[in-house]
Amino acid sequence: MRSMVRQAHHKKESHARLTGGRVSESTVRRLSLYYRGLSTFEREGYKTISSKDLAKEGRLTPAQVRKDLSFFGSFGTRGLGYPVKELKEKIARILGLNRTWNVALVGVGNVGSALVSYKEFPKQGFNIKLLFDNDQRKINKNHKGIQVFDVKDLASKLKEHKIDLVILAVPASAAQAVTDDVVSAGVKSILNFAPTHIKVPDDVTLRSVNMAMELEHLSFSLVNKGYPLKF
Amino acid sequence: MRSMVRQAHHKKESHARLTGGRVSESTVRRLSLYYRGLSTFEREGYKTISSKDLAKEGRLTPAQVRKDLSFFGSFGTRGLGYPVKELKEKIARILGLNRTWNVALVGVGNVGSALVSYKEFPKQGFNIKLLFDNDQRKINKNHKGIQVFDVKDLASKLKEHKIDLVILAVPASAAQAVTDDVVSAGVKSILNFAPTHIKVPDDVTLRSVNMAMELEHLSFSLVNKGYPLKF
DNA sequence: AATTGTGAAATTGTTCACAGCA
């Protein structure tokens, strides 16, 4: 079980980059889960934590937790577990959460507005610096303290403000054109909320959140309940 | 390439349920992609479509498209491809999109409001019938045409209105308590937007959308760019 | 005694390659 005993730990250098270890997409997703779990355990005062306890934060196995972490280094102590604070900081570094990122958001509609107010973003270092829209009634006004620019000036403003990461909350019909502008400005990371497939060059990372697709998954489960389909 | 030639097709019964075929989570996700692709092709007037063309809608291989579809039946015609309209309807049935679902949404804040206005939901048969909040200023008022109830009455109202599916857009701190109420009302499907891990019984399907986690993935990619990590 | 770190085994998921059919 969890231990409240404070414990000194030494750590080795991260080695995933050196050993050619393979880090899968799902490993990254689980790293985010561990990070959230560790934040909770830290708040509750735990000093060390076992892979078993960490696994409970997400229906995983202890072996998987250990395997995931082992891609990046040896952070634990045999017989004792992982030091909560240190492991949390280590994962923060791996995920790039030990710094701030300049974010721009395109499309100040319903979804866009909700994201501007989303408190998790600034907490994790994602600071929305610029907003863009194509609606003249919104352009050149402030929205919750952030200036709204004309989407026509997207590429130049992104460069000017050294934006690292763009969130797309535009209609599906506009998504590809806006993406092309974002890419032309040299931005390498895009989070897309438009319910459509968009194309980016290989060196640009694109992640898409499609809320309809999530509901479709649920309705699939409802329809297929009771059959021996494996999830 | 794509063919515009109309073609008569006969179809076999779906057999995934009979053969014990294994349908993975990713297969369901891809089914959603195919559905969207087929909608586009149908709009453009195509009558038949090959697995190759369908694969382009999402960086997949033709073999994967065929394998995915084969879990549910033989929908295509050798030498010709798949009939667009029929395949779309078939997938709609598999995903449970050939009917409507009664949805309730808990938490009429920023995210909740955005979801109420999300046009994809009603398009696919997900009708938000009830809203819940714990803010007296919102309770018993209309929000975009839908009545807001006190979250205290959650369980009884869910039963009364035969709600199939609940969307959670509440703060992380309230998520588990609300979930327990939802589960007690017999609802078997939950879409969670609260950035926290929640527990549900095995017979309840839970999907979580965590927007911070998506950004974390992007910042990971930015930080680890250029290293031979495989995604 | 407890728990990590990690090769090896098991499992799951993807791609290949080709027989079968229109």
Added chain:
DNA sequence: TGCTGTGAACAATTTCACAATT
């Protein structure tokens, strides 16, 4: 001929199981 449907081969991921360590 062209393209599906699918078993077999291959690849990736997860779990096992145990030596190593505190």
